[in-house]
Amino acid sequence: MKNWIKILCAALLIYTAVFSLWHPMAPGGLSVSATEFHPGRNEFEFVGYGTHFKEAEASLKVYVSVDSSAVYCADILQVVDNHRAIVSVFLPDTISSKRFGFAANNDIDGTIIVDSPVGQEGFSFVPGIKNAECRYAVNHEEFSGFAFPYQPIIIESIRNLMWHVPMWFTMFVLMTISFVFSIRALGKEEGRVDLDHDTRASSAAAVGLVFCVLGLITGSLWARFTWGDWWTNDPQLNGAMVVFLVYVAYFILRSSSPDEEKRARLSAIFNIFAFVLMVVLLMVMPRFTEGLHPGKSGNPAFSKYDLDSSLRSVFYPACAGFILLGYWIYRLNYRIQKLEQHNENQY
Amino acid sequence: MKINTKVHFTLIFLLMCVIPASAQNGMEEYFYQSGKIKVVVGVAAIVLVGLLVYLWRLDNRVTRMEKEQKGGKS
Amino acid sequence: MQSTGYENGAVYKLGCIFDRMNTLLALLRKELLLEWRQKHALAGVILYVLATVFVCYLGFQRLESAKTWGVLLWVTGVFTAFNAMQKTFASESAGTQLFLYTLAHPRFIILAKAIYNAVFIALLNLVSVLFFLLFFGTEVLQSVDWLQFLLGLLLGSTGLGLALTFVAGIAFKSEGGVGLVAILGFPVIMPLLITIVRHTTSALEGASATQNGLNLMVLLVLNVVSFVLSYVLFPYLWRE
Numbered sequence: 001m002k003n004w005i006k007i008l009c010a011a012l013l014i015y016t017a018v019f020s021l022w023h024p025m026a027p028g029g030l031s032v033s034a035t036e037f038h039p040g041r042n043e044f045e046f047v048g049y050g051t052h053f054k055e056a057e058a059s060l061k062v063y064v065s066v067d068s069s070a071v072y073c074a075d076i077l078q079v080v081d082n083h084r085a086i087v088s089v090f091l092p093d094t095i096s097s098k099r100f101g102f103a104a105n106n107d108i109d110g111t112i113i114v115d116s117p118v119g120q121e122g123f124s125f126v127p128g129i130k131n132a133e134c135r136y137a138v139n140h141e142e143f144s145g146f147a148f149p150y151q152p153i154i155i156e157s158i159r160n161l162m163w164h165v166p167m168w169f170t171m172f173v174l175m176t177i178s179f180v181f182s183i184r185a186l187g188k189e190e191g192r193v194d195l196d197h198d199t200r201a202s203s204a205a206a207v208g209l210v211f212c213v214l215g216l217i218t219g220s221l222w223a224r225f226t227w228g229d230w231w232t233n234d235p236q237l238n239g240a241m242v243v244f245l246v247y248v249a250y251f252i253l254r255s256s257s258p259d260e261e262k263r264a265r266l267s268a269i270f271n272i273f274a275f276v277l278m279v280v281l282l283m284v285m286p287r288f289t290e291g292l293h294p295g296k297s298g299n300p301a302f303s304k305y306d307l308d309s310s311l312r313s314v315f316y317p318a319c320a321g322f323i324l325l326g327y328w329i330y331r332l333n334y335r336i337q338k339l340e341q342h343n344e345n346q347y
Numbered sequence: 348m349k350i351n352t353k354v355h356f357t358l359i360f361l362l363m364c365v366i367p368a369s370a371q372n373g374m375e376e377y378f379y380q381s382g383k384i385k386v387v388v389g390v391a392a393i394v395l396v397g398l399l400v401y402l403w404r405l406d407n408r409v410t411r412m413e414k415e416q417k418g419g420k421s
Numbered sequence: 422m423q424s425t426g427y428e429n430g431a432v433y434k435l436g437c438i439f440d441r442m443n444t445l446l447a448l449l450r451k452e453l454l455l456e457w458r459q460k461h462a463l464a465g466v467i468l469y470v471l472a473t474v475f476v477c478y479l480g481f482q483r484l485e486s487a488k489t490w491g492v493l494l495w496v497t498g499v500f501t502a503f504n505a506m507q508k509t510f511a512s513e514s515a516g517t518q519l520f521l522y523t524l525a526h527p528r529f530i531i532l533a534k535a536i537y538n539a540v541f542i543a544l545l546n547l548v549s550v551l552f553f554l555l556f557f558g559t560e561v562l563q564s565v566d567w568l569q570f571l572l573g574l575l576l577g578s579t580g581l582g583l584a585l586t587f588v589a590g591i592a593f594k595s596e597g598g599v600g601l602v603a604i605l606g607f608p609v610i611m612p613l614l615i616t617i618v619r620h621t622t623s624a625l626e627g628a629s630a631t632q633n634g635l636n637l638m639v640l641l642v643l644n645v646v647s648f649v650l651s652y653v654l655f656p657y658l659w660r661e
Contacts, residue, residue, distance in 0.1 A: 010399045017391040246608035257595040
């Protein structure tokens with residue numbers, strides 16, 4: 001592997017490490033303190049994340065929308081600090097619904113939204129609906145600045161995107177390398193098994209397995225802090241676990257055959273099976289089912305996140321860096337195995 | 348081993364800076380806003396640089412061994 | 422070993438369909454005869470099914486829902502399938518292998534074994550369904566779409582048979598033996614298992630054909646994929 005590629009890999013990875021943590025988060029709505037709203041005056045506290053309520057105190061406006069049919073302006077009672085504002089809203093006697101959405105807008109943060117915080121049915125703040133008493137009128141809609149997008153529940157842990165997802169991309173690339181070399185090892189039906197290609201296939205699969213484990217661990221940790229559980233019943237999670245088991249079985253098969261050529265042939269055949277299984281489990285089956293993990297019904301990757309250019313600016317280098325790293329480690333693994341085989345043959 | 352010791356000491360030094368300061372902050376003080384994110388960035392960069400240097404040196408050793416073998420054969 | 426015309430495929434390609442069918446049928450007959458001569462193995466597997474269902478009955482007495490019915494059925498089904506695989510390749514000693522190889526293209530051999538195993542497992546699963554009906558009755562099965570259920574059972578069993586025959590081929594070639602069939606086999610049949618359990622439980626709960634149709638399609642696709650892979654890869658396995 002050329003030296004400049006190794007330096008590029010190092011540079012990409014360090015860039016990822018620094019900027020996945022360094023870039024700020026865009027402001028967003030964290031929570032609303034009240035749990036019940038009744039006709040009349042309601043006082044509650046609006047809490048934001050990464051907001052600038054104090055700095056843009058003059059331009060702060062808070063809205064409450066009910067049932068996506070009416071918007072009410074809230075009066076700002078006190079702006080406690082940059083994240084908290086105590087407001088009160090007057091709701092008329094006709095209010096009977098429990099579906100509320102809240103939005104705050106100021107000149108720095110743009111519109112930030114807290115959706116269905118009172119635990120009732122999912123409901124989104126819908127701006128622009130006119131009401132005789134309150135007109136939704138804002139100066140800036142969006143936060144203008146380079147920042148990672150704010151997603152409720154996930155908040156800061158979106159930075160994990162640059163670490164967790166590249167693990168799986170790298171595993172996929174390495175398993176593809178393993179698959180290609182397995183096919184080439186088998187060659188034609190009459191020919192002998194190519195042992196060198198089989199060594200390449202197994203070293204690629206070994207490094208791919210390491211990345212699979214890393215992906216599972218990082219994903220499990222992320223799940224614990226966003227979904228609350230270390231593991232959920234999701235087809236992609238279960239599929240990833242099965243892929244891990246299949247490639248472990250591949251190595252068990254390799255260790256159970258002492259004869260070199262037989263081992264090469266059997267493991268090459270099983271590798272082909274395993275790769276097809278991986279493609280089916282990770283790319284085909286999740287498209288048909290529902291689950292928590294992003295990337296279902298259409299695209300087994302993530303669609304909502306990667307639209308944002310700020311994420312893309314760190315994500316693509318991260319993927320490239322990790323894929324190069326995986327390839328580098330695979331080449332090292334293969335070369336060391338060749339050296340060991342050569343030493344064995346000599347003695 | 349020399350490099351390993353350096354990494355260890357730097358990590359311990361950084362950790363020691365963080366521990367007394369964190370006792371004063373409440374829940375509102377997120378890592379990013381308080382500027383302490385620099386610690387995390389530093390730690391991550393150091394860990395990565397350490398791993399990459401290890402890989403680089405391993406690569407050089409393997410290349411040297413391959414050259415020796417090829418030289419010995421021919 | 423000497424290479425015959427079947428190896429480079431020339432004679433094989435020139436043979437007509439009738440010839441191929443004859444070979445296939447002959448091989449299937451051989452499998453059936455072997456099974457019949459060793460009836461104790463067949464009895465052993467059926468006894469295993471009965472014992473499993475009986476243990477479930479002793480534990481549960483009555484089932485709460487159709488879902489439990491379906492899940493237990495397939496737990497039994499999977500282990501039965503693994504049991505049935507034990508003798509697939511074990512009966513082939515080295516001498517028989519060489520002899521067979523000169524007679525027929527390896528593809529026919531795997532095809533015959535795979536079809537035989539698929540049908541065998543399907544019949545075994547039908548037997549286990551009968552046992553389940555005997556012990557647990559139909560009290561939780563008010564609205565069962567029997568056609569869907571049987572179709573799913575059939576496709577699931579054939580899928581298991583196809584995939585496991587090939588895995589057994591790999592396992593018996595190496596020195597791993599029966600244990601290796603389980604280690605290699607469980608991950609390989611996972612997507613099939615997930616789909617078949619989902620299909621069976623929803624068919625038992627009375628889902629309509631349109632709701633379940635996707636599951637059935639996936640089962641069919643998995644069957645085809647297993648078949649194609651086995652068909653393509655088996656000659657490499659039997660090259661010795």
